[in-house]
Amino acid sequence: MLGRQEDGRRRIVDFVLYDDLDPHCLDSGIVRFDGRHFGALWSMCKERALSVVADIHVHPGGAGQSDSDRDHPMISRSGHLALILPNFAASPQPRASIGIYRYLGGKRWATVPRDDRAAFFHIGL
Structure with missing residues (x-):
């Protein structure tokens, strides 16, 4: 969930699905997110001026x-x-x-x- 933190509160304004970042993270039936895909998440956050909240x-x-x-x-x-x-x-x-x-x-x-x-x-x- 992506958003902004202001005055100690978090506001969710967007989201990204785990498998949009790591297409194989759900292959086992549970979330196994490969950390190599965090770079894409950080780039997305930077582009949108958001953070993971x-x-x-x-x-x-x-x-x-x-x-x-x-x-x-x-x-x-x-x-x-x-x-x-x-x-x-x-x-x-x-x-x-x-x-x-x-x-x-x-x-x-x-x-x-x-x-x-x-x-x-x-x-x-």
């Missing part, structure tokens, strides 16, 4: 992080947000059902509590 992916069941999610953040910078949509993103997806995780560094994450998610993640114009 979060990443998002789906899980077949709940929205909890897998061991792989925890061990392999898409952007390994403290403060990065990872969102997980449960049930392969089947409708409806109330904000409270979306897993929201903030990367702390060192493979440590903070979970945004379910009751705080609606206030934390605004969907709208």
Whole structure:
């Protein structure tokens, strides 16, 4: 998810799909993004004057992080947000059902509590 950070808030204004950058990242059935493709992402961000403000992916069941999610953040910078949509993103997806995780560094994450998610993640114009 691409956007801007202003006054401690992130605004998502665009997106890029993992397989648009790495055409083979979904070949195994899970996301295995080859880091050699980050250059294309950084170029895209520079062209559009945007940055990566979060990443998002789906899980077949709940929205909890897998061991792989925890061990392999898409952007390994403290403060990065990872969102997980449960049930392969089947409708409806109330904000409270979306897993929201903030990367702390060192493979440590903070979970945004379910009751705080609606206030934390605004969907709208």
